[in-house]
Amino acid sequence: MKARWIILAVSVAIFFGGNLLTSLRDPWFQNLTRPGWLTFESLIPLIWAVVWICGTISAILVWEKSRRHSRDRPWFFMGLYIAIALLTTLYSPVVVELRSLVGGLIFGGLATILAYVVAISVRKISTTASWLLLPYMLWGPIGTYLTWVLIQLNPGVGKV
Helix, strand or coil: CCCCHHHHHHHHHHHHHHHHHHHCCCHHCCCCCCCCCCHHHHHHHHHHHHHHHHHHHHHHHHHHHCCCHHHHHHHHHHHHHHHHHHHHHHHHHHHHHHHHHHHHHHHHHHHHHHHHHHHHHHCCCCCHHHCCCHHHHHEEEEEHHHHHHHHHCCCCCEEC
């Protein structure tokens, strides 16, 4: 099986596997006070789908291009992509199951920082792969900021 199909399968498994663990449609989460500017909440799943697809394509490009040059350490980069995916996917279970907005802030913030690190690191391997992480680099700070705002608007809730 070609590596791109394996990367795609792992990406889909992490994406959907995380959604099977828990859902942000949980009543506890849905009852949190939200900022007035959050008028696009219904678009967030679509935004994440785009971010995820772009990240997956980025990983495939990095794998295919770095395999041609052994010095580029393809397994190291795949580990970084998996770390981003796992941190991102674990956001919902941490927030909903553990009732921890602070935990979500940490997971989301770490994933966002890691996306920037990966985008910079893979630039020499594939400029396109680096640019494909732009949706994460744009959305990650917004999602992280939104989580921080939820903490501020819901004092004493989800601080675990």
